[in-house]
Structures are given as structure tokens and as C-alpha cells.
Amino acid sequence: MRPAPDLVVVGRVGRPHGLDGSFVVDDASEDPERLALGATVYVRGREARIVDSKRAGGRLVIRLDRAVSRGEELTVPRAALPPLDDGSFYVFELVGLEVVEEGGAVLGRVRDVSPGVANDVLELDSGLALPMHESCVRRVDLASGTIVVAQGFSEHG
DSSP, X not given: OOOOTTEEEEEEXXXXXXXXXXXXXXXXXXXXXXXXXXXXEEETTEEEXXXXXXXXXXXXXXXXXXXXXXXXXXXXXXXXXXXXXTTOOOHHHHXXXXXXXXXXXEEEEEEEEEOOSSSXXXXXXXXXXXXXXXXXXXXXXXXXXXXXXXXXXSTTO
């Protein structure tokens, strides 16, 4: 189930941790405040407050003020996200955008953005992986739903 457009996924309910309702957060937000003690998240559109938050074995473990099922998405209102600097984007804003090479060749749609050694990587539904680097990515246009990349980063270039 996809969250409403005004809600952004900040994690997913993972495996249980202990017997008190705590669970490991899968795909947790990089912003520690999003899932800190006292923060509010939404699960299936219903508000839930974080009543315990800790690290165990390097993974984030939280407990909510109500029971939730494994696999459920933890979301926050998009309006609660801090503004970004010009030229910066949230991953969720890039997923689904069409990637077009300079000259017009369509390379696919962004399936995910993965962290890389030197820079993040755009993973396309066509199987291509493109570096999120200024030498490759020429323009991101959220309004038109496109990312324009330089030639030479795919078999088309």
C-alpha cells in the first residue's frame, strides 16, 4: 500500500525485538529525529507516538504507543520535512521520474536511489545504474517529472 501523497515513508516495521512490542526499523530515515523518542509517525494513516527508541546491534529499535504489524510503513507528513538546499532532493521525489539522455533517448524510470562509494546511484527500471554526479546528471525537473543525463553513461551514448 502506497502512502498518501502528503505522507513520506521514513521506515518500515521490521522483526520484533524483545517481548514489549519493540521492533527493528527497516529502511530507517537517515534523520535521527524522525524516529526519536516522543516523535509522531503515522501507520496506515493513524497517528502513533514513539515511546522508546534505542540502538541494538547497530540497528534502530523503537516501540510505539500501539501495536502495529510487521511490514507496515512508518510515515510522516511531507510538510514536516526540513527544506533542502537548492539542487538537493529527497529520494522519494526522484523515484518514478523518467530519465532521458541529452539528445532525447529515454533510458528508463528511477526505481531507487542507492548509496554508492563516491556518490549516490540512480537505479533505473531498465537495469541501468547511473551516478548522481554533476558529470552525469545535468538537470532534475520535478515539475516535468524528468531527469536529463549526459551522453556516455549508457549503451545509447
